[in-house]
Amino acid sequence: MFSYKFQWNQAFARLPQMLDGALITMQIAILSMVLGILLAIVLTVFRRSGSRVLSGIATSWVEIARNTPALFQIYMAHFGVATFGIHFNPFTSLLIGITFNNAGYLAENFRGALKAIPETQTRAGRSLGMTSNQAFGYIMLPQMLRIAFLPMTNQMVWAILMTSLGVTVGMSTDLYGVTQALNALTFRTFELFALAGVVFYVIVKLIQFAARLIAMRLFRY
């Protein structure tokens, strides 16, 4: 028999706490994106370096990040490294896990974006006396980031949603963690998680809107 009585006001009363959690969620996602983009650029440079060691590191990173569950990656960043005596708090572990995932996916996006830029762009830069690093940094990189902007937005959305995996490593301050804790306290499972779902949805929409504004501002060509 269906005998559950919805008590939405119980959930709404907790909304301020959940919004505090949402801020932590956004903080992790933004940090993991900034770090992820920087690392993905490093991985891209590694892959183009011609060094077998460096490109091996980059390829392994991308392979693991893209072909294993994000949950596994976050678990490893917490319990996995703990085996070797390295102990991170849940926030750090979650951040490392998501950053690892972001960097792997973004590096692959960047590779595709670079392929879309004609090689003659580099040649034009080199002809003007630029070093290969200058040609990459001033000519290829900006165009690469523009082409990969949409995939980067997607990855940002994915980073927001991945924060929900933090509960598995004891994260209790982000949106999902807060909701989980409130559920344990009140047992208003459906109401709380439905509300959390709505908050996630709104955050993602806000990010997509912000991305559109940024794109308009940055890419006028």
Place this chain on the structure above:
Amino acid sequence: MIEIEKVHKSFGQLKVLKGIDLRVAKGEVLSVIGGSGSGKSTLLTCINGLEPIDSGRILVDGTEVHAKSTDLNKLRRKIGIVFQQWNAFPHLTVVENVMLAQRKVLGRSKPEAEAEAVRQLSHVGLGDKLKVYPSRLSGGQQQRMAIARALAMSPHYMLFDEVTSALDPQLVGEVLDTLRMLAAEGMTMICVTHEMKFAREVSDRVAFFHKGVMAEIAAPAELFGAPKSEELRAFLSATH
């Protein structure tokens, strides 16, 4: 002076240059004509070291281009090159396109680089397009921008690799006019070109390349007026 001595170059099995000997003096305008695959474009990319050579040597102002000790990035500042595909940097405005290498390679200050960019762009007739992105320019305008970009580096030599070949016919004239202007100003130039009329008018000498060999080289009146080889006669009658 550009000195090319016994240069051989191949791409895999394909021999593109088979012992080229050529000297281009300061202030000279040399046009290079020939069928496609004759090696004329390859020669240009060898002169500025974009392509390695198999044997022989190329000297630019006495510096051997392909010597290990040569700083190619430094040498390339002396040699401007413009390609068939102009390669505008799409993420930069016209003036930024011309400023970038000045700032990063020559270390010029922003005002200095901007002043020089404006000067060069005005020179090629793009003074009113400074803040525009290249995607808004016609092919001819983009090609002139590429010329200004190369000139802003104050090169001693300019190499032009079929710079009008990718242009719509009605845009060819404006780019050739720019080249004529440079020639008149005394710039040392090597122009690989299919524009016979241009080659005849502007050049001090014209070289005819055929199958990786420089088959003939002479003053334009002589080369066009009295071609010695059967190949050149065939080539000229095909292009006229």
